[in-house]
Amino acid sequence: MDNASGHVPVDQRILVKPDPVEEVSKGGIILADTTRDRSKYAATKATLVAVGCNAFRDWGDHARKPMPGERVLFAQYTGAREKGADGEDYIIMNDEDLLTVIEGASE
Template sequence: MANKLNITPLADRVIVKPAPAEEKTKGGIIIPDTAKEKPQKGTVVAAGPGKKDEPTTVKPGDTVLYGKYAGTEISFDGEDYLIMRESDILAIVPE
């Protein structure tokens, strides 16, 4: 998270920086661009305050897993991000 994101999500929204897609399989086979899977893991860059009775549980810096088609893709300062509801996040990955 070298750059500072100047976007503040509202309510229970979260902005996630997706992890890069896998370039090789564990066996060493190079995956072409057309066959790459969408990443389902990323790092939380910004999180909203939450709803009235439900504060947000994730915080910036958390590594999370989310659904394959979760969120909306946005581009800001040449970087790609996903903005999604906190309920679209499936798990927090311990580091």
């Protein structure tokens, strides 16, 4: 996976690109900016973009370690939100904040 964000995570940090927030509800209602902002920061699904050199090291030898490009689920309200060089939103977080890899889903 190409990392156009301009951010390279260090140590045990990982970089994810959260899913975009819907602007219209499933019922066709246009969501207010405050509702979208709240949803944006509560998003828990993302694509793993990059990993630091020590990320997932503490997970043990037999643990499945996620790779860039895989879809992941992470803890709400974690990490630092940052705009990438490409203008997209990214989250930089500790590897321990990753909850699961979403099997069968890729970018």
